[in-house]
Amino acid sequence: EDDNAGSASTANASAAAQATKSADAAGATCTLQQYGGTKVDLNTATVGFSQSEKEANPFRIAETQSIKDEAGKLGIPTGNLKTTNADSKFDKQITDVSTLIDQGVQLLIIAPLNSDGWDSVFAKANAKHIPIVTIDRKINAKSCTNYLTFIGSDFAEQGKRAADKMAKALNNTGTVSILLGAPGNNVTTLRTSGFKDELAKVAPGIKIVFEQTGNFSREDGQKTAEQLLQANPNVNGIYAENDEMALGAITALKGASKKAGDVKIVTIDGTKGAVQGIVDGWIYSVIESNPRFGPLAFSTATKFFNGEAIPENIIIQDREYDTTNASSDLGLAY
Amino acid sequence: MAQAGRFPAWAFSGLLERGNMSEPLLEVTGVSKQFPGVRALDDVSFTLRAGEVHALVGENGAGKSTLIKVLTGVYRPDAGEVRYLGAPVSFAGPLDAQAAGISTIYQEVNLVPLMSVARNLFLGREPRNRLGLVDVARMNREAADVLAGYGITSDVRRPLGLMPLGAQQMVALARAVMIEARVVVMDEPTSSLEPREVETLFGVIRRLHEQGVGIIYVSHRLDELYRICDGVTILRDGRLVRAGRLADLQRVELVSHMLGRPVSAERSFTSFAGEHDAAAGTPVLRATDLNSRHRLAGVTFEVRPGEVVGLGGLLGAGRSETIKAVAGALPLDSGRVEVDGRTLRRPTPVSALKAGIAVQPEDRKAEGIALGLSVRENIALAVLPRLSTAGVVSERRIDEIVETFMTRLRIKASSPHQRVGDLSGGNQQKVLLARLLATGPKVLLLDEPTRGIDVGAKAEVQALIDELAAEGLGVVLVSSDAEELIEGSDRVVVLRDGAVVGMLRGDEVTTEHLMNVIATAAS
Amino acid sequence: MTAPADVKARGLDLARLRRLLPAYGVYVALLVLVLFNIGYTDNFLEWSNLRIQLVQVTPVVIVALGMALVIGTEGIDLSVGSVMALGAAIIPLYLGYGAVAAIILALVGGLVIGLVNGGLVAYVGLQPIVATLAMLVAGRGIALVLSSGRYKDIRDKDFLAIGTDSLFGVPYTVWIAAVLAVVVGFLVRRTVFGRRLLAIGDNRPAAVLAGVPVRRVLISVYIISGMLAAVAGIIQVSRIGSADASRIGLLIELSAITAVVVGGTPLTGGKVRVLGTVAGALLMQLLTATMIANNLRDSTAQMVQAVIILVAVYAARERRTR
Amino acid sequence: MSTVTTAPEAVERAEAASMRTERIVELVQRQGALAVLALVIVVGVVSFDSFRTFDNLGTVLISAAPPALIALGMTFVIVSGGIDLSVGSLYVLGGVLAAWASQYGTWAAFALPLVVCGVFGLVQGSIIAYARLAPFIVTLAGLLGARGLMLALSGEGANTYLVRTDAFKHFGTGELGGIGYPVYLVAVLFGAGMLLLYRSRFGQSVYAIGGSEDAARLMGVRIRSTQIRVYVLSGLLAGLAGAINAARLGSGVTVLGTGMELDAIAAVVIGGTLLTGGAGTLGGTIAGVMLLQVIQNLINQIGTVTSAWQTVISGAFIALVVVAQTYLARLRRVASG
Ligand SMILES: Nc1ncnc2c1ncn2[C@@H]1O[C@H](COP(=O)(O)OP(=O)(O)OP(=O)(O)O)[C@@H](O)[C@H]1O
Ligand SMILES: Nc1ncnc2c1ncn2[C@@H]1O[C@H](COP(=O)(O)OP(=O)(O)OP(=O)(O)O)[C@@H](O)[C@H]1O
Ligand SMILES: [Mg+2]
Numbered sequence A: 001e002d003d004n005a006g007s008a009s010t011a012n013a014s015a016a017a018q019a020t021k022s023a024d025a026a027g028a029t030c031t032l033q034q035y036g037g038t039k040v041d042l043n044t045a046t047v048g049f050s051q052s053e054k055e056a057n058p059f060r061i062a063e064t065q066s067i068k069d070e071a072g073k074l075g076i077p078t079g080n081l082k083t084t085n086a087d088s089k090f091d092k093q094i095t096d097v098s099t100l101i102d103q104g105v106q107l108l109i110i111a112p113l114n115s116d117g118w119d120s121v122f123a124k125a126n127a128k129h130i131p132i133v134t135i136d137r138k139i140n141a142k143s144c145t146n147y148l149t150f151i152g153s154d155f156a157e158q159g160k161r162a163a164d165k166m167a168k169a170l171n172n173t174g175t176v177s178i179l180l181g182a183p184g185n186n187v188t189t190l191r192t193s194g195f196k197d198e199l200a201k202v203a204p205g206i207k208i209v210f211e212q213t214g215n216f217s218r219e220d221g222q223k224t225a226e227q228l229l230q231a232n233p234n235v236n237g238i239y240a241e242n243d244e245m246a247l248g249a250i251t252a253l254k255g256a257s258k259k260a261g262d263v264k265i266v267t268i269d270g271t272k273g274a275v276q277g278i279v280d281g282w283i284y285s286v287i288e289s290n291p292r293f294g295p296l297a298f299s300t301a302t303k304f305f306n307g308e309a310i311p312e313n314i315i316i317q318d319r320e321y322d323t324t325n326a327s328s329d330l331g332l333a334y
Numbered sequence B: 001m002a003q004a005g006r007f008p009a010w011a012f013s014g015l016l017e018r019g020n021m022s023e024p025l026l027e028v029t030g031v032s033k034q035f036p037g038v039r040a041l042d043d044v045s046f047t048l049r050a051g052e053v054h055a056l057v058g059e060n061g062a063g064k065s066t067l068i069k070v071l072t073g074v075y076r077p078d079a080g081e082v083r084y085l086g087a088p089v090s091f092a093g094p095l096d097a098q099a100a101g102i103s104t105i106y107q108e109v110n111l112v113p114l115m116s117v118a119r120n121l122f123l124g125r126e127p128r129n130r131l132g133l134v135d136v137a138r139m140n141r142e143a144a145d146v147l148a149g150y151g152i153t154s155d156v157r158r159p160l161g162l163m164p165l166g167a168q169q170m171v172a173l174a175r176a177v178m179i180e181a182r183v184v185v186m187d188e189p190t191s192s193l194e195p196r197e198v199e200t201l202f203g204v205i206r207r208l209h210e211q212g213v214g215i216i217y218v219s220h221r222l223d224e225l226y227r228i229c230d231g232v233t234i235l236r237d238g239r240l241v242r243a244g245r246l247a248d249l250q251r252v253e254l255v256s257h258m259l260g261r262p263v264s265a266e267r268s269f270t271s272f273a274g275e276h277d278a279a280a281g282t283p284v285l286r287a288t289d290l291n292s293r294h295r296l297a298g299v300t301f302e303v304r305p306g307e308v309v310g311l312g313g314l315l316g317a318g319r320s321e322t323i324k325a326v327a328g329a330l331p332l333d334s335g336r337v338e339v340d341g342r343t344l345r346r347p348t349p350v351s352a353l354k355a356g357i358a359v360q361p362e363d364r365k366a367e368g369i370a371l372g373l374s375v376r377e378n379i380a381l382a383v384l385p386r387l388s389t390a391g392v393v394s395e396r397r398i399d400e401i402v403e404t405f406m407t408r409l410r411i412k413a414s415s416p417h418q419r420v421g422d423l424s425g426g427n428q429q430k431v432l433l434a435r436l437l438a439t440g441p442k443v444l445l446l447d448e449p450t451r452g453i454d455v456g457a458k459a460e461v462q463a464l465i466d467e468l469a470a471e472g473l474g475v476v477l478v479s480s481d482a483e484e485l486i487e488g489s490d491r492v493v494v495l496r497d498g499a500v501v502g503m504l505r506g507d508e509v510t511t512e513h514l515m516n517v518i519a520t521a522a523s
Numbered sequence C: 001m002t003a004p005a006d007v008k009a010r011g012l013d014l015a016r017l018r019r020l021l022p023a024y025g026v027y028v029a030l031l032v033l034v035l036f037n038i039g040y041t042d043n044f045l046e047w048s049n050l051r052i053q054l055v056q057v058t059p060v061v062i063v064a065l066g067m068a069l070v071i072g073t074e075g076i077d078l079s080v081g082s083v084m085a086l087g088a089a090i091i092p093l094y095l096g097y098g099a100v101a102a103i104i105l106a107l108v109g110g111l112v113i114g115l116v117n118g119g120l121v122a123y124v125g126l127q128p129i130v131a132t133l134a135m136l137v138a139g140r141g142i143a144l145v146l147s148s149g150r151y152k153d154i155r156d157k158d159f160l161a162i163g164t165d166s167l168f169g170v171p172y173t174v175w176i177a178a179v180l181a182v183v184v185g186f187l188v189r190r191t192v193f194g195r196r197l198l199a200i201g202d203n204r205p206a207a208v209l210a211g212v213p214v215r216r217v218l219i220s221v222y223i224i225s226g227m228l229a230a231v232a233g234i235i236q237v238s239r240i241g242s243a244d245a246s247r248i249g250l251l252i253e254l255s256a257i258t259a260v261v262v263g264g265t266p267l268t269g270g271k272v273r274v275l276g277t278v279a280g281a282l283l284m285q286l287l288t289a290t291m292i293a294n295n296l297r298d299s300t301a302q303m304v305q306a307v308i309i310l311v312a313v314y315a316a317r318e319r320r321t322r
Numbered sequence D: 001m002s003t004v005t006t007a008p009e010a011v012e013r014a015e016a017a018s019m020r021t022e023r024i025v026e027l028v029q030r031q032g033a034l035a036v037l038a039l040v041i042v043v044g045v046v047s048f049d050s051f052r053t054f055d056n057l058g059t060v061l062i063s064a065a066p067p068a069l070i071a072l073g074m075t076f077v078i079v080s081g082g083i084d085l086s087v088g089s090l091y092v093l094g095g096v097l098a099a100w101a102s103q104y105g106t107w108a109a110f111a112l113p114l115v116v117c118g119v120f121g122l123v124q125g126s127i128i129a130y131a132r133l134a135p136f137i138v139t140l141a142g143l144l145g146a147r148g149l150m151l152a153l154s155g156e157g158a159n160t161y162l163v164r165t166d167a168f169k170h171f172g173t174g175e176l177g178g179i180g181y182p183v184y185l186v187a188v189l190f191g192a193g194m195l196l197l198y199r200s201r202f203g204q205s206v207y208a209i210g211g212s213e214d215a216a217r218l219m220g221v222r223i224r225s226t227q228i229r230v231y232v233l234s235g236l237l238a239g240l241a242g243a244i245n246a247a248r249l250g251s252g253v254t255v256l257g258t259g260m261e262l263d264a265i266a267a268v269v270i271g272g273t274l275l276t277g278g279a280g281t282l283g284g285t286i287a288g289v290m291l292l293q294v295i296q297n298l299i300n301q302i303g304t305v306t307s308a309w310q311t312v313i314s315g316a317f318i319a320l321v322v323v324a325q326t327y328l329a330r331l332r333r334v335a336s337g
């Protein structure tokens, strides 16, 4: 499926870029006319980017960097790309975006902290017909009215694919624990429901014995995994809803004197550390969630301003890593 | 006993008769109150009649304040009954008591320092406008009017805490009297008042008395009691010793009831021995030209070993400031402090202590002792380095020193591990003195060492000061009690507005001279 | 008339028992929780499980020890979590010079923040909660700037050994916490410093006039707290194997304060219970573990925790007579 | 400038001068946050075109509305000598409840969070007043409890209730003269708060118990009822802030409010209120809230400050303002002798 990774890093960069999976042919589309905006030349436009969390973990680092790089590539002057970071505070993100609008940005790229709660932003942005591209998390609202389009992964699908991998890893029998993401987060919700539903379908023999939050962090992932290994010493598989928690879980497994491969770990994200974990034998499989939104976001915007119809959901193709491709594709991981 | 003539006598003629005839306002029967380790009140009874000024006396820790707190609902008694206006009552708290007409001035000034004078005066009774909002303008106006009657003319909008202590006490008094009280309780109201203010207070008492208000008056100053009180109740160790007419009791009798042992009538009122044999040698302490903005202006004095130097002056004269400056606790703009001829550079409490200056601050609870710590830890606090090796304290050495001083100062505590906060005022003061003495000082700075402590403890402390001076310590003594100051000091340095205005030595050390110097400087 | 004999003889009455409860309440609660777990949680008594609980609780214990000292002076130190982050940010920067150098520099980081806290409290006269609140924000900011906001994986074997290796079957980290607890206990009970600290907490003006070098003691206390937090940060980093300045130590100040207060140290200063603090931290740790082990939901877990904190602190409160 | 002379006139002159200094210093200290705020605004106006727009003012004000309400309650709590760490959790809880209740109409959307958060405050206040536990600990437990309740109500945070009533939504997003409705509500509540704090007997009791609880008790102030009312007020305002925010966001967002309590405390302290209680003004609190908002706004105006530096700047600012205030306060003490 994936093209073979070249050894040169430049080759990697392009290979690692996002590809759209479905243009959702049946889905609605949106044109500049429908949206009611005016044509903007991106090379001279001011663009606002609102990041939700600190650029501390690889996903956020790669995401922000990709937006900045692409803006640079398009020749957008540095001062014209306004970035804000909400530091995981939702109120702050709302304010950030409002401020960006007040500053007169002509395109908004938002990595939302939360899917709901954007009414006031819409009220403001829609009045000025500023197109909003939401990336990585979807916003629950009307596309082409409230926002232009969503570019990102299908989280439920990621959970589903993880379940398939887990079923395969355990041969449809055994016990599994889930390290949940941060509570109240729709990424958590969808990755959980997708996983559970699919697992019930394809491998009813696998029992979920434990699900506790690891807050998407390595530290909490490790702590929770340590506790879970005490309560369920014979657990066969761990589904971590992101790579950080999986890496924490590996440390926990080592601490509990488990060997690589004793417990099958399936995780989502595709960071270097996790893919390396496959190479080292600790992780069974990683479902990718590709953060390099820059090229796709800007090309979509360009198309939009050129009058082309834009689909309401642009679901990207996420890779998956396992023993077959981990060492060769390590360069594609972020 | 030369106190006759010190205050103009005014007679309460005919009061006793009226008082005795009227119905009891407040009646306490068989009240007991137990605190952890102490029986503060034991089967105490007490009666107050309308128009009576009733003295409540006893040594420190006799249970006076506790009895008052029981009356006003601060404490609940373990046993016994309180009857007010003929009916048994159990107040839920001071507010309840106040609403019923019992108003109290507590021993420590109990007002809120950060709030304005007017707001303190009216707290809970603020005048309100039609909207139910506090009428600030009217409140300030009325407050100014009321306080003018108590000789206070400062801006009532300023925070209370910026006023001198005596003025604060007057505000508390005004506040207590403002409600239409049937009973006014005064727990040591004069301990921070200067003579003029004491007269104002007595004027108020007279007015209340004429209105038929019953007054409970607690004080350790016997001459005050004899001037204004009709009845007396004496407590000792939480027990009722005697109740009756004050006029029937000789002063000596009263004291011996309080102490529980006979007292010789010949003894002087204070226990100072008189002149000390001050060596003519080099001064142990020399303060030169101490200056601190708005507080001290060029204070200079010296103290020789074995000498007690009194600091005289009215309230706010700068006596406490002088003491604090010498002890390094008040930043100086200029000036020099020498101990044994050696100059302290940049005096701080630490360096002053090292040089041999020990200070007993005026406000025992706020600056003196650590109430939550034990007697033992308080005594050892200032000498810890000496009782330790390489920063590790030696419990044995602490025990020794604590034992020594508890015995020497006759500190009454259930054990060295008792919380100091649970001791009576006099014993707290002794613990504080023990801490000073434990440092082996060359100079003792004592600011109001006998304030708020009973005759017994007072005598002990005074005798101790003599003893220490005799041992060769230099002592600086501040006391608002003119008699104590005069009898205790070999020389008196008189201060006013932070500056030295006179010096009494030898035969000049008399009350008359002191008053004279203060009066002359004032004019 | 000192110490009437009958007062001592009547020692074991109800009032005395009630006075003992604040001192020993936390141990009773701990015991109850342990008994509950023995009954209802699988594998609870396994050494591996106890070991994990001990290992997980060490950072909180270490931070809480410093916090107890600060609280003893009537202060509070909200900056501890940020100090941990600062330590975490410093370590990868200097691991190149060896584990020891990195550790020393991380400790220096804690020392500096402690110094600033102490300076603001002792010299500038800020209220501790305000001073350390400012450092809570700024400290993490500095940590983030130092680490460019990114986490770094740690590969240094020597350094990682702190978090993973054991001595006599007990992990190094637990030994470290135990030794520190003993040292702090000794500090409070047996040293000049400890007594001065308590005197300051009880009555600061009095301590000043008693010739206690108040500022020096206060600064030392905040420095100790900062350095202990740095130790906790080091331990945490070596345990996780990565240094993430944006997450490490988040909200640990609240856990530490809870441990201290549940352990019977009043927030009003003048008293420090070191063993109680350790027990308080263990209690909260076991509580979390119990709820995770029994797969309780987060919502329930938080509400149960709230109630337990209140009950424990209620039992440990100092009674006033009325 | 020493007062070595003892001549009474000289002393009097010095007194008068010191009184004058004292007034000025007092003014600066009380309004310190305001002064810094003015300074920051001037810097912003000079440096950024987009800062001095009316739109931007509207954004700053509407963003400040919920934190201002929380800080309003926090001011009462802190003046009374307490602290309330539960407000962040109550804020989220209030939002979730408001969004859920909005299906029963606008009034329900306001009433439910007010009732629940008010009861939460009542419980906390009662524990503080009767069991005499430290407010810090009680409200810390409240922080956990309220968040737990919020998670339980929202299916561990997975369910976000959407606001169903347009009227309620409109209240959150609608504007009058370019300024959001909630801002007017907050302004009115601050006015009422000022009357309550400065001009009511309750307000006097709040200052009294914060200034000296023992003295207040002996002066007959009802300590317990005052304490309880203060925490109820704080709970109510946090709940209301949550409701307003829910109306504005159009849903009961569950990922809010962490660290909100510290922001509120910082705002109050920057506003010159003593954390030890007994003194403080609501004017200062407004200035404190606005200062934090405007700094954030300026950081956004620059648009390239990394999140790491943002944190450093905020912390430094808090430290700076508070240190400056403390020095001024000391100056004042010296001036007044
Ligand atoms: N809250 C308390 N807890 C424990 N013991 C107390 C408490 N209050 C008072 N005591 C003790 O009760 C006894 C009586 O104290 P009280 O304050 O009534 O004495 P007092 O006669 O007013 O003395 P003073 O003249 O020093 O004011 C003392 O031994 C004191 O230590
Ligand atoms: N002009 C003044 N304005 C305001 N406060 C003053 C003024 N003068 C003195 N005070 C305050 O009054 C108090 C009493 O002053 P100080 O302690 O120097 O007097 P003192 O002679 O020691 O009197 P005592 O010790 O009997 O109270 C001090 O706290 C001082 O700050
Ligand atoms: Mg008394």
Ligand SMILES: [Mg+2]
Pocket (backbone or CB within 6 Å): B319, B320, B321, B362, B447
């Ligand atoms: Mg004085």
